[in-house]
Amino acid sequence: MAEIRTYALIYVALLLLGTGKFVFFEFDQYFTYTMAMGGTILLAVTKSLLIAGFYQHLVEEPRSITYMMGVAVFMVFLLAVAAGYSIQ
The missing domain is CATH 1.20.58 (Methane Monooxygenase Hydroxylase; Chain G, domain 1)
Known part of the structure; x- marks a missing residue:
């Protein structure tokens, strides 16, 4: 800690x-x-x-947890871009 x-x-x-x-x-x-x-x-x-x-x-967690969180954030970003694209 x-x-x-x-x-x-x-x-x-x-x-x-x-x-x-x-x-x-x-x-x-x-x-x-x-x-x-x-x-x-x-x-x-x-x-x-x-x-x-x-x-x-997350600094203290194993790298696999950090990578999983990074992938989740990236997926949320893609979802936000897709939602913005569908609104136009």
């Missing part, structure tokens, strides 16, 4: 990544809308990986 220091560092990293979305959209003279959306998606993926890895303890 990870120690308190690790959780504190992950918390600070999540706080900084959450602030990144504000920075992308507030400083629009530096970032275009496309860059802000791409950066926000990248930040969201990074935050999700940190949360799943440390707070849901």
Whole structure:
């Protein structure tokens, strides 16, 4: 099990990544809308990986469990894309 220091560092990293979305959209003279959306998606993926890895303890699980979770997330992504495609 990870120690308190690790959780504190992950918390600070999540706080900084959450602030990144504000920075992308507030400083629009530096970032275009496309860059802000791409950066926000990248930040969201990074935050999700940190949360799943440390707070849901996937780092300590066997690799097969991690791969199974990755496949499940990918399938949900495919389902969301297919649903979005069928709406158009």
